[in-house]
Amino acid sequence: MKPFDVVVVGGGGAGLYAAMEAMKTNPSLNIAVLSKVYPNRSHTSAAQGGANAALANKAKDDTVEMHIFDTIKGSDYLADQDAVDVLCSEAPKIIRELDNIGTPWSRMDDNTIAQRPFGGAGRPRCCYCSDKTGHTILQTLYEQCLKKGVIFFNEYFALNLSVNGSRSRGLIAMNMKTGKVEAFPARTVIFATGGHSKMYWNRSSNAAGNTGDGQAIAYRAGIPLKDMEFVQFHPTGLRKSGLLITEGARGEGGYLVNRDGERFMARYAKEKMELGPRDLVSRSIETEILEGRGFDSPAGKYIHLDLTHLGADLIKSRLPQIREMSMQFEGVDPIEEPIPVRPTAHYSMGGIDTDNFGRTVMDGVYAAGECACVSVHGANRLGGNSLLDILVFGRIAGRMAAEESGKFEPGIISDAELKEQLAATRSNMQSSGHFERYGALREELGQTLAINVGIFRESSLLQQGIRDIAELKERFKKVRVFDSSDVFNTNLMQVLELKNMLDLAETVAAGAYAREESRGSHTRTDFPVRDDAKWHKHSVATLVNGTLSLGEKPVTMGRYELQERTY
Amino acid sequence: MTVSTDQHKEEKKDVTFRVFRFNPQVDSKPYFDDYKIPVERGITVLRSLNYIKEHIDASVSFRAFCQAGICGSCSMRINGLSQLACTTQVWDVLAKCREEGIIKIEPLRNLPLIKDLIVDMDPLVDKMRHYSNWVDSTMAESEMGKKEFLVSEEEFLRYDKATDCILCASCVSECSILRANKDYVSPAVLLKSYRMNVDSRDGIHDLRLAELVKDHGVWDCTHCYRCQESCVKSIPIMDAIHGIREDAIECRGAKDTSGAKHAEAFMEDIEKKGKLVEATLPIRTNGVVWTLQNLLPMAVKMIMKRRTPPPPPLVKSSKGIKVFRAMFREMSEHVKQDQKSHKK
Numbered sequence: 001m002k003p004f005d006v007v008v009v010g011g012g013g014a015g016l017y018a019a020m021e022a023m024k025t026n027p028s029l030n031i032a033v034l035s036k037v038y039p040n041r042s043h044t045s046a047a048q049g050g051a052n053a054a055l056a057n058k059a060k061d062d063t064v065e066m067h068i069f070d071t072i073k074g075s076d077y078l079a080d081q082d083a084v085d086v087l088c089s090e091a092p093k094i095i096r097e098l099d100n101i102g103t104p105w106s107r108m109d110d111n112t113i114a115q116r117p118f119g120g121a122g123r124p125r126c127c128y129c130s131d132k133t134g135h136t137i138l139q140t141l142y143e144q145c146l147k148k149g150v151i152f153f154n155e156y157f158a159l160n161l162s163v164n165g166s167r168s169r170g171l172i173a174m175n176m177k178t179g180k181v182e183a184f185p186a187r188t189v190i191f192a193t194g195g196h197s198k199m200y201w202n203r204s205s206n207a208a209g210n211t212g213d214g215q216a217i218a219y220r221a222g223i224p225l226k227d228m229e230f231v232q233f234h235p236t237g238l239r240k241s242g243l244l245i246t247e248g249a250r251g252e253g254g255y256l257v258n259r260d261g262e263r264f265m266a267r268y269a270k271e272k273m274e275l276g277p278r279d280l281v282s283r284s285i286e287t288e289i290l291e292g293r294g295f296d297s298p299a300g301k302y303i304h305l306d307l308t309h310l311g312a313d314l315i316k317s318r319l320p321q322i323r324e325m326s327m328q329f330e331g332v333d334p335i336e337e338p339i340p341v342r343p344t345a346h347y348s349m350g351g352i353d354t355d356n357f358g359r360t361v362m363d364g365v366y367a368a369g370e371c372a373c374v375s376v377h378g379a380n381r382l383g384g385n386s387l388l389d390i391l392v393f394g395r396i397a398g399r400m401a402a403e404e405s406g407k408f409e410p411g412i413i414s415d416a417e418l419k420e421q422l423a424a425t426r427s428n429m430q431s432s433g434h435f436e437r438y439g440a441l442r443e444e445l446g447q448t449l450a451i452n453v454g455i456f457r458e459s460s461l462l463q464q465g466i467r468d469i470a471e472l473k474e475r476f477k478k479v480r481v482f483d484s485s486d487v488f489n490t491n492l493m494q495v496l497e498l499k500n501m502l503d504l505a506e507t508v509a510a511g512a513y514a515r516e517e518s519r520g521s522h523t524r525t526d527f528p529v530r531d532d533a534k535w536h537k538h539s540v541a542t543l544v545n546g547t548l549s550l551g552e553k554p555v556t557m558g559r560y561e562l563q564e565r566t567y
Numbered sequence: 568m569t570v571s572t573d574q575h576k577e578e579k580k581d582v583t584f585r586v587f588r589f590n591p592q593v594d595s596k597p598y599f600d601d602y603k604i605p606v607e608r609g610i611t612v613l614r615s616l617n618y619i620k621e622h623i624d625a626s627v628s629f630r631a632f633c634q635a636g637i638c639g640s641c642s643m644r645i646n647g648l649s650q651l652a653c654t655t656q657v658w659d660v661l662a663k664c665r666e667e668g669i670i671k672i673e674p675l676r677n678l679p680l681i682k683d684l685i686v687d688m689d690p691l692v693d694k695m696r697h698y699s700n701w702v703d704s705t706m707a708e709s710e711m712g713k714k715e716f717l718v719s720e721e722e723f724l725r726y727d728k729a730t731d732c733i734l735c736a737s738c739v740s741e742c743s744i745l746r747a748n749k750d751y752v753s754p755a756v757l758l759k760s761y762r763m764n765v766d767s768r769d770g771i772h773d774l775r776l777a778e779l780v781k782d783h784g785v786w787d788c789t790h791c792y793r794c795q796e797s798c799v800k801s802i803p804i805m806d807a808i809h810g811i812r813e814d815a816i817e818c819r820g821a822k823d824t825s826g827a828k829h830a831e832a833f834m835e836d837i838e839k840k841g842k843l844v845e846a847t848l849p850i851r852t853n854g855v856v857w858t859l860q861n862l863l864p865m866a867v868k869m870i871m872k873r874r875t876p877p878p879p880p881l882v883k884s885s886k887g888i889k890v891f892r893a894m895f896r897e898m899s900e901h902v903k904q905d906q907k908s909h910k911k
């Protein structure tokens with residue numbers, strides 16, 4: 001195959017923006033997007049709430065500076081302040097650009113892009129398209145990439161980077177339709193494979209494929225991962241499935257209510273109430289449940305998200321998807337009844353360590369989107385800042401890769417390497433000593449993570465989690481792929497995803513165990529306060545000779561000094 | 568349903584899933600496998616398939632991703648009807664089984680089969696490309712990011728519903744024309760084309776329309792409504808199809824196509840003589856105004872393509888012709904007004 005100038009792994013918002021921008025930067029380049037699902041299926045489509053930008057359409061006094069401050073404070077001061085500057089000052093531009101290429105934003109009375117309040121933000125600056133913001137952004141980007149003639153390899157599963165010392169030769173991937181392992185020699189590779197919160201399995205709002213493949217591939221290639229211990233729990237997952245009810249529901253005025261009929265957020269965030277930052281609201285709900293003020297049901301404990309006072313008209317016009325989901329997955333119509341919810345693993349702040357240009361430590365390898373950690377979210381991401389992150393840094397990484405691609409030679413990926421990869425990939429198939437069921441391993445992984453590496457963490461729990469993960473990794477060696485087919489072997493794909501989740505789970509648990517403080521989404525009951533003297537730094541997980549090694553990196557400060565974070 | 572589902576927790580039934588199987592590597596033709604599993608109330612078809620895959624037969628192949636009805640991966644035919652497996656309740660489809668207790672699961676129609684329940688989506692993407700299913704912005708690339716377009720809520724509402732489409736291809740699978748002609752544009756692509764054409768930020772309306780009125784395009788639709796009835800997002804796809812047709816008749820560039828020309832001639836005829844030809848049936852069922860607005864152009868095209876019997880012999884102007892003419896004119900005015908405000 002002809003070598004590529006840029007290969008983007010992932011067709012979500014980050015990957016598509018990167019591809020579009022790379023095309024724009026230099027239309028003569030050979031640019032491909034490779035994705036395990038059709039790009040329009042990517043999980044960006046699930047983002048309902050919106051994307052933040054200080055357009056000041058709604059609150060005339062909103063400023064980029066306020067957005068910056070909210071983001072830094074929200075991150076519990078772990079975000080790099082220069083990166084946050086980039087995120088927030090590019091925000092208005094990128095939202096307008098999306099408008100300019102056809103994103104259907106909802107509109108205000110004066111025909112400008114509509115904005116609404118979102119958790120942790122001092123002003124209503126979340127731009128939205130009813131409750132399908134991510135979906136419409138993704139559609140728009142996909143359409144624009146088709147228009148620009150980006151080459152798509154859909155339903156290709158990325159397996160590994162081909163590495164020569166400290167240089168990448170390109171990517172190796174499996175064509176799902178044929179089962180063939182193919183080489184993608186490339187000057188540059190951009191990872192945009194989305195988050196890894198699906199490792200919490202049934203206690204996660206994520207799509208089945210949010211298994212952190214790109215992060216795991218980078219990690220195996222020796223590229224460091226950053227801040228992996230920070231996993232955000234969204235306060236309002238549906239009780240039965242973990243599926244998400246967007247913060248938009250609270251933005252529009254929904255209440256959180258316990259079994260005593262009390263709006264309990266008054267106890268935890270007097271001023272912001274339901275619109276406090278996610279980590280705080282999640283902990284508040286979990287505390288209510290732990291202290292016996294939640295509701296009980298065979299499908300688990302929960303509290304109420306009450307929208308009934310908003311009225312049928314508003315619910316139907318502004319929150320139609322939420323209504324549909326409550327009815328389909330809980331059998332509850334929010335116009336008439338409160339929705340049963342509890343916190344659900346939702347977003348991974350940690351990811352592939354990059355600089356502000358999306359570059360990793362390996363020449364020619366970039367990362368953007370939820371799989372990357374720049375870091376703009378620090379210890380806790382604000383609602384509406386992730387879509388922004390994937391767009392802003394997707395674009396930057398795309399431009400960077402296009403500009404720098406000339407500097408790097410494309411490697412040659414040998415047939416021998418492909419053969420080896422194929423053998424490794426299929427080693428679990430049907431050999432006689434293999435009997436473990438991937439479904440069971442996957443569920444056990446989710447369980448131990450939810451219990452031991454969940455919202456409230458503690459030394460002995462974490463040790464248990466680490467032991468469980470190690471044991472699961474052992475058992476994985478005996479996992480069985482039952483489907484022997486080459487054609488669209490989803491059984492094999494799910495097993496490969498499980499391997500990636502296991503590798504990453506180890507870094508999450510190890511990071512959480514090491515960090516002896518509470519910051520943002522990471523709450524240690526045995527170390528309940530933020531310890532800036534010892535822990536105001538990023539953690540870095542690197543695979544060295546096959547074992548996990550934890551290191552650290554300083555936080556880039558700027559105009560804002562450390563402060564206690566209260567709401 | 569307002570009753571808490573918890574009370575039904577204990578309700579369980581043994582359900583048989585009769586699943587379409589085909590692996591091109593080994594099978595010369597497709598067959599069905601039966602899987603009998605216990606299912607509780609409140610479980611979706613997708614969760615049942617996941618259960619089968621994890622516990623009984625890992626080789627059953629289907630697509631699924633978001634599991635929340637938003638990504639469009641999991642569409643398949645359940646008891647003969649194309650829909651999303653992840654939002655379809657087993658108990659709801661149990662009520663519609665041909666053989667009691669047996670739910671039939673098959674792949675979508677009208678797209679090439681890859682394996683079991685997985686079909687190839689590429690032909691759909693190719694059509695999106697062919698019909699320029701994107702906004703080609705009137706703004707120069709160098710100007711982008713500097714200022715917003717001002718778009719009225721009214722305009723937004725015109726394409727709001729259409730942008731709900733998740734490209735699940737359920738409508739494609741149900742389309743009656745596609746069964747006969749794989750090159751037919753497809754309902755989802757018509758919907759997307761319409762969505763682009765009513766967007767004031769787009770600059771290639773005429774080009775797109777010119778393509779849409781060619782062979783295999785908008786005039787081939789038989790107006791059977793199956794796409795709309797099966798749309799998993801309840802999108803009024805037919806409004807889009809009518810919208811494109813009205814637009815084509817209105818639009819200079821598109822007037823030369825035979826479909827549009829004949830539609831116009833037909834309308835004139837009707838106004839003058841009040842003869843209704845094939846249109847009488849829809850009028851009886853849907854009313855005069857509705858028929859004029861929605862069906863005439865298609866009826867003409869259908870006749871041209873000989874999909875329906877040729878028009879009956881001319882009838883004399885009937886008694887009601889005056890009233891009818893008045894109604895027709897008023898109707899036409901409405902349509903024009905509508906179109907004008909759409910263009911703004």
Ligand SMILES: Cc1cc2nc3c(=O)[nH]c(=O)nc-3n(C[C@H](O)[C@H](O)[C@H](O)COP(=O)(O)OP(=O)(O)OC[C@H]3O[C@@H](n4cnc5c(N)ncnc54)[C@H](O)[C@@H]3O)c2cc1C
Nearest residue numbers: 010011012013014036044047049050158194369370386387
């Ligand atoms: C339910 C929900 C609601 C959310 N709501 C909001 C919101 O309102 N506002 C907000 O700002 N953020 C929100 N988020 C977060 C935000 O949606 C995500 O962080 C963001 O969309 C991630 O985008 P991405 O491009 O990085 O990854 P994704 O959109 O997840 O795309 C990942 C891509 O990588 C590909 N891929 C993965 N692995 C492989 C592999 N091995 N080989 C090939 N391709 C691969 C996939 O096919 C996919 O195309 C929400 C998240 C969820 C789960």
Ligand code: SF4
Nearest residue numbers: 742788789791792794
């Ligand atoms: S109405 Fe037209 S597009 Fe829709 S299913 Fe029938 S023939 Fe196909």
Ligand code: SF4
Nearest residue numbers: 732733735736738798
């Ligand atoms: S129009 Fe409806 S049925 Fe057709 S692809 Fe879109 S969402 Fe699916």
Ligand code: FES
Nearest residue numbers: 632634639641653
């Ligand atoms: S799995 Fe996404 S729509 Fe069903």
